Amino acid sequence: MLATDYAAQAFDRDIGRLRGMLSQMGGLAEQAIHDAINALQRADTDLATQIRGADKGIDTLQAEVEALAVQIIAERHLADGDLRDVVAALKIAGVIERIGDYAKNIAKRVPLIESEHQIEPITVIPAMARMAAEMVHDVLDAFAARDAQAAVLVCDRDRLLDDFYDGIFRILVTHMVENPATIGQVAHLLFVAKNLERIGDHATNVAEMVYFAATGTPMPERVKTGETR
């Protein structure tokens, strides 16, 4: 067996570990989004508190991915394509950590939104949350499969999520105008919708990283949409 084969095997093991950790982080982030929205719908402050604990797990994994990725870059002599993969893993971990923060932020607002009267526009939030969580799920699948085309499809869906957000923004503002007594709570719902829209932007950013890692070229501008609204 040649030395280069050993090096290749070692790299395969390393990148395999990174992928496994990212997939675990992605699973936790997806779960956090679902839990946060369930907590919101049911005004379940206990579940909301649990989400903060789960977020610590995501943060720990992110620090581990970062340390391992830096070690791999420093110690192995990587070919360009492999180096792109490791740098992508490092960056994707950072983005998933932020997605976890958005879910945590939604959870934190649960006790602030809770009231004896369910606020009607809350009913449109879960569908938007499902769409955002699916984007996170699918973009990590695209990374695992190094599938640039699947990454492009995630970016396409961000436009729908943005439209969804614009619609919810208008619904919430109208609701505030017609029910001034609920303005304080509905303001928090505005931020919930915004957090979901931002999760979509971050999934889009990951999609761009996956595309670049898989192809070595940036994603064409026309499909990019991941910017702050």
Place this chain on the structure above:
Amino acid sequence: MLATDYAAQAFDRDIGRLRGMLSQMGGLAEQAIHDAINALQRADTDLATQIRGADKGIDTLQAEVEALAVQIIAERHLADGDLRDVVAALKIAGVIERIGDYAKNIAKRVPLIESEHQIEPITVIPAMARMAAEMVHDVLDAFAARDAQAAVLVCDRDRLLDDFYDGIFRILVTHMVENPATIGQVAHLLFVAKNLERIGDHATNVAEMVYFAATGTPMPERVKTGETR
């Protein structure tokens, strides 16, 4: 001259370049915050448009810092302290890029907030913006000086910024209740205040990175405050 001296010189040159690029990024981000708030105050949509162009400069620098940092990690055999410095530079560039995005997001809201009647609560925003921009400025000075204690001081100030945000949130909600006709515009102002509060969180995150790079130990928990409100 020994080979290790050459290596040390080469590293000094590399880290010097990274610091220079970060300082340039920080200057652009600070300017973007000031410009965005000026645009908001004067309802100056031309200035708001220019800020989007300036943000591209920040994005380009971030990509350059990332490429250079990865190259340094891959090609030089760095001692632990030096490696921490380069990883910190890589991460700080990512955070400044996001600070630039928040300023850009404020700028984007200028045409949505503009109206024939100045909305009164807009007058409390600039003081908050100055505080946020100063935190960005000071934390980059702390990085340049490898000054862990200065980094701790930035974190302390984040509490004041958070209190400022809470106050503005209440003022804006009260204003909406009393002036339902302005709810749509004031909702955008809520996001402006939120963006400034997030800029403070990001300065705090950078402060934690500076502390770790300078000392090799994480900043003590009690002074940490940088989490999404």
